[in-house]
Amino acid sequence: MNLYEYMGKEIFSSFGIPVPSGYVIHDVADLKPLSGSVVVKSQVLIGGRGKSGGIKFASDEAQLKEAVTGLLGTKIRGYTVSTLLIEEKINIAKEYYVSISLNRTERKPLIMASASGGVEIESVDPKEIYTRIIDPLTGYSDYIGREIVSFLGLQGEVASQFRSLLSKLYKVFKEEDCELAEINPLVLTAEGKVLAADAKVVIDSDSLYRHQKYNVTDPEKTPLELEAQGKGYSFVEMDGLIGVIANGAGLTMATLDALTLHKGNPRNFLDLGGTDSIDIVVNAFELVLKANPKAILVNIFGGVTKCDTVASGITAAKAKFNISRPIVVRLSGVREEEGREILKNNGIQAYSEMMPAIEAVVKAAGGA
Amino acid sequence: MSVLVDKETRVIVQGITGHQGKFHSGEMLKFGTKVVAGTSPGKGGTEVNGIPVFNTVRETRHLNPDATMIAVAAPFVKDAAFEALDAEIPLIYILTEHVPFHDTMEILYHCRRKGVTLIGPNGPGVTAAMDCKIGIMPNHIFKKGDIAVASRSGTLTYEIVGALTRNGFGQSTVIGLGGDPVVGLTFIDVLKMFENDEATNKIVLVGEIGGTNEERAAEYIKSHVSKKVVAYITGRSAPPGKRMGHAGAIVEKGMGTAESKIKAFNHAGVEVAEYPVDIPSLIK
Numbered sequence: 001m002n003l004y005e006y007m008g009k010e011i012f013s014s015f016g017i018p019v020p021s022g023y024v025i026h027d028v029a030d031l032k033p034l035s036g037s038v039v040v041k042s043q044v045l046i047g048g049r050g051k052s053g054g055i056k057f058a059s060d061e062a063q064l065k066e067a068v069t070g071l072l073g074t075k076i077r078g079y080t081v082s083t084l085l086i087e088e089k090i091n092i093a094k095e096y097y098v099s100i101s102l103n104r105t106e107r108k109p110l111i112m113a114s115a116s117g118g119v120e121i122e123s124v125d126p127k128e129i130y131t132r133i134i135d136p137l138t139g140y141s142d143y144i145g146r147e148i149v150s151f152l153g154l155q156g157e158v159a160s161q162f163r164s165l166l167s168k169l170y171k172v173f174k175e176e177d178c179e180l181a182e183i184n185p186l187v188l189t190a191e192g193k194v195l196a197a198d199a200k201v202v203i204d205s206d207s208l209y210r211h212q213k214y215n216v217t218d219p220e221k222t223p224l225e226l227e228a229q230g231k232g233y234s235f236v237e238m239d240g241l242i243g244v245i246a247n248g249a250g251l252t253m254a255t256l257d258a259l260t261l262h263k264g265n266p267r268n269f270l271d272l273g274g275t276d277s278i279d280i281v282v283n284a285f286e287l288v289l290k291a292n293p294k295a296i297l298v299n300i301f302g303g304v305t306k307c308d309t310v311a312s313g314i315t316a317a318k319a320k321f322n323i324s325r326p327i328v329v330r331l332s333g334v335r336e337e338e339g340r341e342i343l344k345n346n347g348i349q350a351y352s353e354m355m356p357a358i359e360a361v362v363k364a365a366g367g368a
Numbered sequence: 369m370s371v372l373v374d375k376e377t378r379v380i381v382q383g384i385t386g387h388q389g390k391f392h393s394g395e396m397l398k399f400g401t402k403v404v405a406g407t408s409p410g411k412g413g414t415e416v417n418g419i420p421v422f423n424t425v426r427e428t429r430h431l432n433p434d435a436t437m438i439a440v441a442a443p444f445v446k447d448a449a450f451e452a453l454d455a456e457i458p459l460i461y462i463l464t465e466h467v468p469f470h471d472t473m474e475i476l477y478h479c480r481r482k483g484v485t486l487i488g489p490n491g492p493g494v495t496a497a498m499d500c501k502i503g504i505m506p507n508h509i510f511k512k513g514d515i516a517v518a519s520r521s522g523t524l525t526y527e528i529v530g531a532l533t534r535n536g537f538g539q540s541t542v543i544g545l546g547g548d549p550v551v552g553l554t555f556i557d558v559l560k561m562f563e564n565d566e567a568t569n570k571i572v573l574v575g576e577i578g579g580t581n582e583e584r585a586a587e588y589i590k591s592h593v594s595k596k597v598v599a600y601i602t603g604r605s606a607p608p609g610k611r612m613g614h615a616g617a618i619v620e621k622g623m624g625t626a627e628s629k630i631k632a633f634n635h636a637g638v639e640v641a642e643y644p645v646d647i648p649s650l651i652k
Contacts, residue, residue: 105581108473136477249547252612253577253602253617256606257605260604334508
């Protein structure tokens with residue numbers, strides 16, 4: 001789960017990482033009296049908001065009001081701004097980059113730092129980036145901080161502020177179950193203070209049961225994907241014509257791939273999961289029907305999910321939603337004969353192999 | 369011989385009185401697995417499918433378990449794994465989905481420290497065809513033979529193993545690595561085992577988008593694997609940035625695409641099937 005900048009900064013602050021002082025508003029009426037120059041930052045979960053005009057500066061009340069009314073309710077790259085972070089303007093002497101993330105290849109945390117901050121880290125020459133895999137058992141230790149300040153060429157008071165900040169950032173990464181804890185830019189101010197001027201924190205969705213304070217709706221998800229998520233389905237909307245219901249993430253993906261290779265583009269990804277309930281099948285049909293596909297393919301390899309349960313779910317859904325568009329079914333595995341019999345009695349033929357079902361549904365949807 | 373498990377492997381199930389534990393311990397017994405005990409706090413002294421239930425793993429030690437299947441809810445997995453590690457059980461398989469990856473990192477670290485094999489989380493387990501099944505793979509799909517299969521998926525593994533069996537190709541060992549971003553075994557780990565396994569002559573790898581596990585395996589195959597390897601990669605049609613069901617199945621910043629994995633395998637001389645059902649004709 002991606003957190004908004006202000007949430008990331010709240011976390012940083014609670015771990016003792018210095019951030020610029022500021023506050024969050026949702027309405028122009030929430031504005032506090034100005035005590036110096038400020039920056040007004042749109043809280044959206046997409047990159048490049050500065051370039052898209054999502055960040056404004058103000059040095060008097062009139063400018064501030066104008067900036068706030070100008071930003072609230074506008075769209076930045078398609079996403080509506082409903083929250084603003086009003087922060088003291090800081091005097092930037094130098095911008096750095098630091099992050100801790102999961103390295104999937106090593107299956108360990110990765111710490112990165114660079115003196116080229118304030119730009120996308122992907123655009124920085126790898127030679128200018130310090131990287132180190134952290135042993136999860138020893139965790140972060142001050143020698144890593146010493147390596148980093150040496151790499152960045154920092155000394156004295158600034159170096160000790162950096163080292164203190166890095167050890168706190170590792171605590172954030174570990175204790176808040178982060179996939180990513182990134183500060184870009186990490187600012188050294190003209191007054192010699194080190195501050196997290198931005199915060200990008202991604203929390204492992206599987207850990208939310210122990211971090212219930214955050215609840216962020218993924219802006220990249222469509223309304224139908226959010227509805228599916230609420231009902232417990234893995235569901236992704238796509239732009240093809242064929243609705244897909246399958247069981248298991250791998251088999252569902254393989255079904256989409258096979259359709260695509262047959263020029264029958266899928267309308268969605270829907271994984272029934274490893275459950276065995278008629279209602280789950282019926283509700284899956286309800287979701288897929290809302291995506292309005294031309295035809296629906298059900299591809300089941302029965303194991304924990306029994307073929308006869310799925311067959312009963314298909315016939316129940318067909319009756320409940322009065323489905324007239326073509327439904328093509330493939331049943332294989334546990335209780336496939338029973339499942340096929342149930343469908344036959346309801347006028348649906350079920351294939352036992354995947355490829356003939358793929359071909360049949362592509363044809364039914366008017367494709368190749 | 370198979371790898372990791374065989375006819376003699378003695379298995380316990382942690383969380384045996386839960387829905388999954390109850391059902392799959394029964395299926396494992398039917399397969400012929402020696403399920404010697406189960407655990408469930410407070411339910412000690414009862415039985416599930418005729419299997420004795422104990423309160424703790426420590427109480428099962430007189431039964432000399434070689435492996436454990438952990439089927440408890442995600443928040444309790446780390447504790448269950450530590451309990452198994454403390455009891456010196458050499459193989460830990462975690463069935464549970466949605467385990468926080470920070471917990472898995474910790475479990476994996478301690479498994480390595482103690483020389484314990486970790487399978488999963490969020491995978492179907494391991495099966496030595498006709499001899500021993502630990503996990504949730506359907507019983508009827510297997511046939512004994514010389515093909516080893518390793519996969520990041522569950523149902524897709526069944527699809528491919530089923531297709532192998534229907535076409536007369538039996539299996540030695542089938543391993544589901546798990547669909548999470550952090551899991552116990554990599555493709556390289558299992559390639560090492562399969563290369564050294566006398567019962568295995570050919571190898572099938574079933575990969576998916578996300579991470580660089582497949583690319584690394586391809587590099588390893590070039591210099592370390594003499595046996596024939598074929599592969600299938602799923603997720604060619606996945607839109608970037610979307611998680612396709614598995615927590616680990618996501619293309620991020622152009623990394624972990626199906627194209628990159630297919631290219632890497634082809635460079636290593638590994639044929640990649642277009643469809644799962646094409647695996648039998650490639651493995652011939």
